[in-house]
Amino acid sequence: MRIGELSERTNTSRRLLRYYEEQMLIVSARMPNGYREYDERFVDRVMQIRGLLDAGLPIRIIKQILPCLDKPRTIHFPDATPEMLDTLRRERDRMTERINCLIRNRDSVSDYLDEVSKGWRPDPDQERDRHDELIDAHSAN
Numbered sequence: 001m002r003i004g005e006l007s008e009r010t011n012t013s014r015r016l017l018r019y020y021e022e023q024m025l026i027v028s029a030r031m032p033n034g035y036r037e038y039d040e041r042f043v044d045r046v047m048q049i050r051g052l053l054d055a056g057l058p059i060r061i062i063k064q065i066l067p068c069l070d071k072p073r074t075i076h077f078p079d080a081t082p083e084m085l086d087t088l089r090r091e092r093d094r095m096t097e098r099i100n101c102l103i104r105n106r107d108s109v110s111d112y113l114d115e116v117s118k119g120w121r122p123d124p125d126q127e128r129d130r131h132d133e134l135i136d137a138h139s140a141n
Contacts, residue, residue, distance in 0.1 A: 001037070002035055010046040012046055026045055049066075056091055
């Protein structure tokens with residue numbers, strides 16, 4: 001796929017995709033006309049990169065953990081430093097905290113919806129209007 005399609009499918013600007021390529025996070029082949037051509041697997045890869053960046057990981061660490069995202073996994077870190085491992089542990093713990101917060105918020109919204117839905121009764125006038133609109137729309141076809 002060309003860069004425009006990858007951009008649309010991942011909601012990532014072309015400029016940012018070229019930056020990912022400069023940083024060797026993704027790779028493109030060059031077509032005879034000079035256009036970049038990306039493999040289908042880079043849709044998921046770009047989404048993973050964006051998620052890791054959103055989680056606060058710097059590009060230099062993302063580069064090192066990208067092999068862990070591939071199938072089959074190839075994990076080899078000849079230059080893993082104690083500092084890098086500490087950074088990854090902190091970021092992992094921060095992600096866990098964010099996940100737990102999202103779960104609590106989701107559960108609260110669900111509880112609220114359940115409670116509010118118990119006593120909810122549709123307005124008869126609104127129901128009649130919606131019914132009339134559906135009939136009108138069906139008759140138009």
